[in-house]
Amino acid sequence: MAANLSPVASPALDVERVRRDFPILDTVVNGHPLVYLDSAASAQRPRAVLRAVEEYETHSHANVHRGVHALSQAATAAYEGARERVRRFINARSTREIIFVRGTTEGINLVAQAWARPRLRPGDEILISTLEHHANIVPWQLVCEQTGCTLKVAPINARGELELEEFLELLGPRTRLVGVAHVSNALGTVLPVKRVIEAAHEVGAVVLIDGAQAVPHSIVDVRALGADFYVFSGHKLYGPTGIGVLYGREELLAAMPPWQGGGDMILTVSFEKTTYNELPWKFEAGTPNISGAVGLAAAMDYLESLGLPAVAAHEQRLLQLATAELARLPGIEIIGTAAQKASVLSFTMKGVHPHDLGTVLDAEGIAVRTGHHCAMPVMTFFGLPATARASFACYNTEHDVSELVRALGKAREVFV
Amino acid sequence: MDLKELYRDVILDHNRHPRNFGRIESADRSAQGHNPLCGDELSLFLRMNGTRVEDIRFEARGCAISTASASLMTEAVKGKERAAIRELFEEMHRLLTRHDEVPAASLGKLAALSGVREFPARVKCASLCWHTLNAALDHDAATVSTE
Numbered sequence: 001m002a003a004n005l006s007p008v009a010s011p012a013l014d015v016e017r018v019r020r021d022f023p024i025l026d027t028v029v030n031g032h033p034l035v036y037l038d039s040a041a042s043a044q045r046p047r048a049v050l051r052a053v054e055e056y057e058t059h060s061h062a063n064v065h066r067g068v069h070a071l072s073q074a075a076t077a078a079y080e081g082a083r084e085r086v087r088r089f090i091n092a093r094s095t096r097e098i099i100f101v102r103g104t105t106e107g108i109n110l111v112a113q114a115w116a117r118p119r120l121r122p123g124d125e126i127l128i129s130t131l132e133h134h135a136n137i138v139p140w141q142l143v144c145e146q147t148g149c150t151l152k153v154a155p156i157n158a159r160g161e162l163e164l165e166e167f168l169e170l171l172g173p174r175t176r177l178v179g180v181a182h183v184s185n186a187l188g189t190v191l192p193v194k195r196v197i198e199a200a201h202e203v204g205a206v207v208l209i210d211g212a213q214a215v216p217h218s219i220v221d222v223r224a225l226g227a228d229f230y231v232f233s234g235h236k237l238y239g240p241t242g243i244g245v246l247y248g249r250e251e252l253l254a255a256m257p258p259w260q261g262g263g264d265m266i267l268t269v270s271f272e273k274t275t276y277n278e279l280p281w282k283f284e285a286g287t288p289n290i291s292g293a294v295g296l297a298a299a300m301d302y303l304e305s306l307g308l309p310a311v312a313a314h315e316q317r318l319l320q321l322a323t324a325e326l327a328r329l330p331g332i333e334i335i336g337t338a339a340q341k342a343s344v345l346s347f348t349m350k351g352v353h354p355h356d357l358g359t360v361l362d363a364e365g366i367a368v369r370t371g372h373h374c375a376m377p378v379m380t381f382f383g384l385p386a387t388a389r390a391s392f393a394c395y396n397t398e399h400d401v402s403e404l405v406r407a408l409g410k411a412r413e414v415f416v
Numbered sequence: 417m418d419l420k421e422l423y424r425d426v427i428l429d430h431n432r433h434p435r436n437f438g439r440i441e442s443a444d445r446s447a448q449g450h451n452p453l454c455g456d457e458l459s460l461f462l463r464m465n466g467t468r469v470e471d472i473r474f475e476a477r478g479c480a481i482s483t484a485s486a487s488l489m490t491e492a493v494k495g496k497e498r499a500a501i502r503e504l505f506e507e508m509h510r511l512l513t514r515h516d517e518v519p520a521a522s523l524g525k526l527a528a529l530s531g532v533r534e535f536p537a538r539v540k541c542a543s544l545c546w547h548t549l550n551a552a553l554d555h556d557a558a559t560v561s562t563e
Binding site (some may be wrong): 371 | 457
């Protein structure tokens with residue numbers, strides 16, 4: 001992934017044109033033009049996504065895989081077409097490996113309950129890192145309670161990087177599953193996931209990568225990475241909320257029991273014996289989020305039309321600019337200074353609580369995330385209750401960075 | 417919106433220089449408050465004389481609103497009877513949640529927190545200390561959460 005984040009030869013992004021694709025950027029917030037620096041929480045949607053969803057809802061909606069009528073067939077084609085779009089986006093072998101879920105959180109819970117829970121025993125270990133989002137911690141804690149297996153946590157260093165040596169030492173014959181983020185949501189650290197996967201496979205462990213913060217910023221090729229499971233959310237990728245993707249290697253998914261029962265996940269049902277549907281539908285009980293899948297496919301089209309390398313290079317420039325500008329401000333401490341980062345700038349201001357910072361910035365029309373970022377162990381590691389976090393996307397500009405810097409000066413005037 | 421309505425001088429002052437800050441050794445009552453959303457943490461220590469709060473101190477790690485609110489609260493309730501504190505609690509609740517309410521005269525300096533109601537995401541910051549005080553008065557030791 002690191003290669004994708006360096007400014008490789010790619011056409012520069014025409015940001016002003018990109019901005020015109022996002023109608024919400026015209027919003028006025030508290031008397032100021034919106035400066036949206038919270039895309040790591042949820043990215044905004046381009047018109048192409050809004051239109052695709054409306055088009056589907058207006059002309060093609062019915063239930064999928066059910067009727068012989070025209071609309072049901074149109075909906076099924078749109079939904080399964082979206083699955084093929086996702087397969088191409090992450091270069092999976094087959095659409096049987098693409099499970100639509102509500103988001104990253106549901107994808108991880110699915111793997112925890114359908115892969116880990118039936119297999120793990122007391123003495124087995126699950127290995128994660130200190131950097132994980134709660135969604136990649138709590139599902140494994142539940143599995144530990146349910147099976148008696150043990151959760152191990154690989155440490156990070158003061159820059160917010162995974163301590164690879166200690167991670168490798170924690171890997172062993174007892175390790176059955178490794179779950180790590182591709183990019184830390186709280187700090188922006190890019191983890192060496194290819195190395196992690198190779199090492200985990202050497203000891204026979206299965207690897208789940210939480211890709212929620214990675215897919216918007218780099219080309220992810222699940223086969224080149226060698227990931228067993230890779231999960232991400234649509235709404236961080238300029239798509240709708242309530243839709244996400246679990247990629248799983250087919251042989252693993254095929255050996256897993258369904259995790260929810262209901263319609264669409266069965267072939268035949270009788271009170272004596274029910275047979276389950278084939279992949280991927282075995283894991284998609286109930287009517288799915290059809291318009292969400294359609295919107296996600298449109299978001300992938302859109303992002304590829306911009307060119308992910310160009311988007312990544314643009315975001316890296318903004319991240320470097322913002323890092324340099326904030327570092328010059330009195331009282332600002334940047335939290336997370338990894339050599340490889342993507343999009344995210346977490347920081348604190350001496351004497352000002354992040355929530356007060358967030359309120360002052362909001363009064364200036366600037367949206368940042370403040371809080372523990374659903375990564376309380378990371379906050380604990382740095383001895384902080386919370387940080388402020390600015391995150392950059394394809395539609396952000398140098399002007400957004402200077403507005404942030406200006407408003408931080410204002411916050412300092414108020415409180416210090 | 418006007419930030420000065422939220423961060424009035426009284427609030428900024430109590431944030432920079434919180435009153436009654438610290439612990440009471442061998443307190444009669446204590447309670448911890450926690451706002452998981454913000455990470456605000458608050459400890460209250462009370463010395464009682466019957467049903468009267470003889471002394472009150474607090475320790476906190478939180479935003480300006482939660483720190484100032486706790487500081488103002490300790491000043492307001494010190495020396496008061498439980499029944500009077502209950503009434504203050506109700507008045508504060510109205511102040512923080514009702515938009516058209518004129519602050520009751522009994523609130524005194526606490527009325528400086530009225531700006532908080534225009535910032536819904538911050539109401540819990542101001543109310544945490546009051547819920548924690550309730551817990552301390554109702555139980556000998558307790559932990560309350562805003563969630």
